[in-house]
Amino acid sequence: EPEVTQTPSHQVTQMGQEVILRCVPISNHLYFYWYRQILGQKVEFLVSFYNNEISEKSEIFDDQFSVERPDGSNFTLKIRSTKLEDSAMYFCASSEAPSGGHYEQYFGPGTRLTVT
Amino acid sequence: AQKVTQAQTEISVVEKEDVTLDCVYETRDTTYYLFWYKQPPSGELVFLIRRNSFDEQNEISGRYSWNFQKSTSSFNFTITASQVVDSAVYFCALIKAAGNKLTFGGGTRVLVKP
Numbered sequence: 169e170p171e172v173t174q175t176p177s178h179q180v181t182q183m184g185q186e187v188i189l190r191c192v193p194i195s196n197h198l199y200f201y202w203y204r205q206i207l208g209q210k211v212e213f214l215v216s217f218y219n220n221e222i223s224e225k226s227e228i229f230d231d232q233f234s235v236e237r238p239d240g241s242n243f244t245l246k247i248r249s250t251k252l253e254d255s256a257m258y259f260c261a262s263s264e265a266p267s268g269g270h271y272e273q274y275f276g277p278g279t280r281l282t283v284t
Numbered sequence: 285a286q287k288v289t290q291a292q293t294e295i296s297v298v299e300k301e302d303v304t305l306d307c308v309y310e311t312r313d314t315t316y317y318l319f320w321y322k323q324p325p326s327g328e329l330v331f332l333i334r335r336n337s338f339d340e341q342n343e344i345s346g347r348y349s350w351n352f353q354k355s356t357s358s359f360n361f362t363i364t365a366s367q368v369v370d371s372a373v374y375f376c377a378l379i380k381a382a383g384n385k386l387t388f389g390g391g392t393r394v395l396v397k398p
Contacts, residue, residue: 203386209390210388210389211329211377216384224384257327266384272331275331277326277328280327
């Protein structure tokens with residue numbers, strides 16, 4: 169069964185460093201998403217991406233964050249200058265068409281980011 | 285704005301007991317979808333069930349069943365005859381039709397003891 173993959177599974181970085189989290193969505197999916205989950209808290213939407221553009225973003229997704237689809241398979245989330253509060257699990261998801269519930273968002277296993 | 289509330293933070297049951305998870309939501313959209321996801325200790329998010337706002341028929345799928353009451357904005361989820369492998373955090377989530385953003389509740393941790 170096709171699945172969303174994410175690398176690395178765990179990333180440790182120092183405050184102020186840039187990190188890039190990588191995701192490979194399901195191959196025929198066109199819509200891509202990033203969510204984050206601070207330890208012990210709920211999952212929060214960050215951004216959705218379609219046709220090489222951000223289609224929606226949350227207030228969390230400030231100028232420190234950016235997303236890119238650098239080639240036909242990868243979808244990346246970059247945090248320019250990490251802060252301690254960026255420590256969280258980051259989930260990538262993809263869907264075949266605009267999600268809206270009819271098309272399920274398939275989640276990857278997550279990347280745990282630890283900022284020290 | 286959308287909001288999902290899961291009032292129960294943790295539920296502990298003994299194996300084979302039934303467990304019901306509560307979910308209450310708020311939305312101004314007339315068409316929307318509701319989900320339940322499971323997050324086992326390994327951390328991934330596993331899709332369990334989906335229901336659209338037009339279909340209030342309650343269903344059973346194996347040991348899972350759900351009770352959607354639009355009048356009370358509730359979407360409760362029941363695990364029948366719980367097993368130790370059901371131990372996980374369960375999230376209720378909401379998305380508007382043609383929307384991009386899943387809004388999650390705070391999650392309910394279920395601990396099933398042998």
